[in-house]
Amino acid sequence: MDLVVKNGIVLTMNKGMEILHQGWVGVDKECIAAMGSQDTLPQPGAETEIDARGGIIMPGLVNCHTHAPMTLFRGLACGLPPMAWLNRHVSPTDERLARESVYMGSLLACAEMILSGTTCFCDSYRFGEEVARAASTTGLRAVVGELFTGLAAGGDRGDTLPARLGNHALVTVAVGLPSVAEASSGQLQGAAALAGKHGVPLVMPVAETEKEVSQIEKMHGRSPAGFLESLGLLGPGLVACHSIHLTENDMALYKHYDVKVVHCPESDMACASGVAPIPRLLGRGVIVGLGTDAGASNGDLDLFCEMDTAAKLHKVFAMDPEVINAETAVKMATINGARVLGLDGITGSLETGKRADIIVVDLSGRHLVPMYNPYSHLVYSAAGSDVAASVIDGKLVMADREIKSMDLGTVMNGVREICRKKGAL
């Protein structure tokens, strides 16, 4: 074997939610070749050995919805109503963003994601090829969408994205749309046709705000989900981000068409958009993943925070502490996130034959002692900063909190320079 992660509690996140309490995972080239309990560890070991030192060995997290380059705007004019924030502060800066700035912002976002346990992310922004290049440079698996229409400078370029993406082994394509209300029926159908042609997901916010719902209802006499159904857009390849203001009928449609949902609790809270009906979607069997949304609206790109918030938010919103348990939150951040992106054959769980996307969560922190249950520890007590190592596609991308592939200091200085012109301190 080329690489072994050993001496940890292996959470496989496979169908049986199997746990190897003292286990190891072996990697050959890009794939998981074997795993077992400590006494079966092959000797001599692999070329690269990662000692989890009693920590948790688990699949890397999947961030199903973000806008990596917007890391450049983190904290800019925050606390304003979303549209004032976006239109008055972010967009004016945003539209002048040069290609190189998009690359630098994406690099920094990739670093933050790797250092908080994400091994795969789905992005929607402009200059998708720059986001892809950043993912590829840092070694992250990515599904890169580009806004098919909407934002001026990037408008209607989504159709050329597959050609522009270049040859990045871990990057695949998605078609992105800014929102149901901001696109014409023709654009929606064009985007769906493009996604269908390339066999890639169509990623878009659906029913994110009350305003969007009332606009669509006024224009088309239907809910956003109902309107998308009438256009033939509902299907297993539709990644419906946010999905906050859904009717029971919308949820039934989601289930019927196997629409995927990305829940972004922290960003939805910060934007005062509402609380998505996740427990009811889960109850119907809809596949739900987690997303941070942009660092600019959320504050961070840390899926550990998202798991914690998702679990707690729905408990209080439903006034029922059993409504989302810790296992469910970890599933949303791993295997179900992979399902949302159509990548569950590749990542999201530790199973022989899958690509080796593995993280190690250090359990030696003073805030992680004692431990009764690894799932509740991951959700309620661990932080992104507890991730000690990250293997993506069989490659050791981060060890002891150091990213192998980039000079983080140079990237941070570059970003500081870009942002100083926008008023950063």
Next chain:
Amino acid sequence: MDLVVKNGIVLTMNKGMEILHQGWVGVDKECIAAMGSQDTLPQPGAETEIDARGGIIMPGLVNCHTHAPMTLFRGLACGLPPMAWLNRHVSPTDERLARESVYMGSLLACAEMILSGTTCFCDSYRFGEEVARAASTTGLRAVVGELFTGLAAGGDRGDTLPARLGNHALVTVAVGLPSVAEASSGQLQGAAALAGKHGVPLVMPVAETEKEVSQIEKMHGRSPAGFLESLGLLGPGLVACHSIHLTENDMALYKHYDVKVVHCPESDMACASGVAPIPRLLGRGVIVGLGTDAGASNGDLDLFCEMDTAAKLHKVFAMDPEVINAETAVKMATINGARVLGLDGITGSLETGKRADIIVVDLSGRHLVPMYNPYSHLVYSAAGSDVAASVIDGKLVMADREIKSMDLGTVMNGVREICRKKGAL
């Protein structure tokens, strides 16, 4: 000067919310002696110099409500309804907890609090003298209450606490009560009399659950706050934790009597207790601090998480993104927390003459670049693990993430040993 913290952005949290963009804070013995901008830094410097390296220099955080020893139960049977969790799992273990276990659990909690920026906490549990000893050993400022009645083994011992506390320079006393519904009128009045006699706060949950409210209404025909008023218990020394299910009249009573409120958003969410009407309390001018509540219900003792959650939760609950801004969240975690505990003459802001309770937040993390606004960075993007140094009462308690006063490894091993018997992994 004995100690200088220099080369940072000084957030004073004083009345004018003054910020020194490149500043220093000088300490003589226990107190803040001077502060200024970088060009006024006295030369030669102090005996101990702490270089903030461009980070944030700010008052230490005040955790107004916790149960430090319950760190021993973090993650135990989590996700159950609160009463099943408490009665079936926690209390049976809890009541057998030996004095030494309380001390060890408290030591670990103190370490976690110091390492996430807390310099002062208010505790309610049994064996108050052990909690006090742990605070004193680690160098934390503390207000230690003891449950005056209720939990069997600790029952009715609050009246002897002042005598038992011993001579810990940074520890003062509070009288604690488990809840309005669990005490008789006589016990409530006895506790209040005791608090009055010693001139210390009376700390208790008020209107934490719907069940409590309906019990009190059934028994006394009033809301919990109204009932406490009828007993003469409302006043500036009452620290009303949680305060979730309040009527408009209750809030008016709080303002009228200058009752203090401790908001524990994460624990309230995890227990599905409800969302406290914090924006309306703030609108009436009621003083509100933040608390983590127990590590067992919350998952952690990190006030950075609490600031983030408080700000986001109220935005989505009120569907208004301007309802609590980042400055307000930082105030709740610092100066207003100190006010809640009656310690605002001593801590909670950086002002000459106050005790030197100072933390340094490192801004060199990849998730903190760029920075447009220090308050929004603290609330939405920074984590407890970004706290680089902590000075309490003029003493350097933590530097470069190392606590000076204790051997953390030994404490963690001790706690692991205690908890293994309870089923910890």
